[in-house]
Amino acid sequence: MRDVAVVSYVCSTTAREAVHNETEMIVPVLHEAVEKSGIPSKEIGFVCSGSLDYLQGGPFAFVSGLDAVGAWPPVRESHVEMDAAWALYEAWVAIQTGEIDSALIYGFGKSSPGDLHEIMALQLDPYYLLPLWPSMVDMAALQASAFLAANGSTEDDLAEVAARSQRNAQQNPNAVRKGNVSAADVLKQPVTHQPLRDADIFPITDGSAAIVLAAGDLARKVSKRPAWIRGIEHRIEAHSLGVRDLTHSESTRAAGVAAGVAQGRVDVAELHAQFSHEELILAEALGLDAANTKINPSGGALAANAVMSAGLARIGEVAQRITNGDADRGVAHATSGPCLQQNMVVVLEGE
């Protein structure tokens, strides 16, 4: 295996980007990420992005993202219709081939132009589920209902997660929901999607994130402290909720074991929990506890969840804390599909 590190991370999110189109929105993020990497843009070996055409309501909408990359002379490029964490995985594999030494990965999307909760129903089984139009939040609430009944956790525990996210997010300039709130404040909110309250559900977010990966000596040359990817794995389980144990995330657990989460101290973890119960399920699956690990110090996806880049941002948030020297070893998680169907776990370390 080649050593590969995150050498640059930039993120920009807001509740509603009503002025710039998607191409205009990602230009500053991409340019800053490349500049911070110290690698000239035309020397970056591969470009890979993640986005979702249904967010813009047009086929091949992702192609316009290339206008922000500057694809001339022609670049080596790929795209996933998934969170850009999976684009990073593809780029990591491409670097492993030895053909290239660096890659630019970006994810982008606006959730505000359409009805995101409804749009995400289009990722569901089209025969048994889509005709019923369960929204993304309805699906998550079913999981929360099953989780609370089986686990012994209560709505108080969910509120603790939601409140901590908002408090942590006060330090995060990209957070769209933040505040010095307590669990008691959260519990005063009405339940909107039993058993979930507004604060348990990610806020609608527009934005993008970008990461530059570099291998071995190149990473050491351009970064004072590269955040090395020591393990990266993603696993998926069955789509149908009715055949899964919704109260545990077996795919996260398996990915965490394969990525080597337990092989060292975990200083920081950024978990792509879009709903507060998901953080509890994920922390359990990865064997993390708040006494030893700072969980979602950025506020996580409950503070800002730009669809298609929020998973990539989890990797970036951990990498940034390692590069800054705030942490030596951390775990990032990204998810895709309804109710944590597919999960990626990345272990990052400083030297």
Place this chain on the structure above:
Amino acid sequence: MTDVFTAHHVIEYPGGYTRSVGPVIGRFLTGLRDAKLLAVKLADGRVLVPPTEYDPTTSAEVAADGDHWIEVGPKGTVQAFTWVAEPRAGKHGLDKPFAFALIRPDGADTALLHAVDCGSADGIRIGSRVAPRWRAERTGTITDIEAFVPLGDGEEPEPATLHVPAEDEQPVTGINVPIRLEYELTAGVATSRYLKGLGEGKIIGGRAPSSDDVYAASRGTDPKSGEPTSIEVEVQDTGVITTFCVVNVPGLSDLAPEIPYVSAQILLDGANNCFFGLIRGISVDDVHMGQRVKAKWADELLPDHTSIQWFEPTGDPDADYELYKDYL
């Protein structure tokens, strides 16, 4: 800053999105048409509902025929639920608040997701007993069950209306799902400048400070470098046909003229990219590469593409191939 244009945008599949379902799902849906919940017994003895073409644990094939097909329910037990306070018009089958629930039919080891019409959020809990309320007219879709309804102690479900098959009735092989999504899209700064220009009878482009290349109808960047096209440049409404096609397919768009017509790429004077336009005012047989054309503006100018109706020949001599060969 230029005012930014927005547009209401709808994507919809006229008549619904039609899919083939295959023999396994087809058999389950055919069962629904007969008001029966069909399930399959997997190799490990677990009973899977709704059936899939593969075992969700081992991925072994599940055959569409055989005695592993059994009937389950229709009564079942709620495993998890949430309350939908605001039903979505045109999407949800009920027009009053309802619950979504995972329901395990009696005799099955897995749950299916469906609506439960239980009056209020207090009318359902984990462990509630429910049964389907079948639609009278059933076509072989998951929505043949209008919703599940709570059952009291010892209460038996309402029987379904009998499905009387037509003489030539076949098993269900497909479904049709209406899909409609609505958006409020933002054109962005560069596109808004361009659209505003159209409303004033001008074609606005832009260029990046680092380059001399001008892009008509820029989306905001120089696509070669990725640099923002921060400098606004007006280009001419005259240009050269670089390449074109004669369209003989009717009905491609509500705005399309009668066939045959010509769609062309036009290198506008002052621009370094091609601009799409229709060519009219000339027989389709006389359209050719290198031909000089000029925009025909509409009488009423609006900030959209209706302002340029089409392009028509100017009658000037053809452009030299060298001028446009890099734009093909």
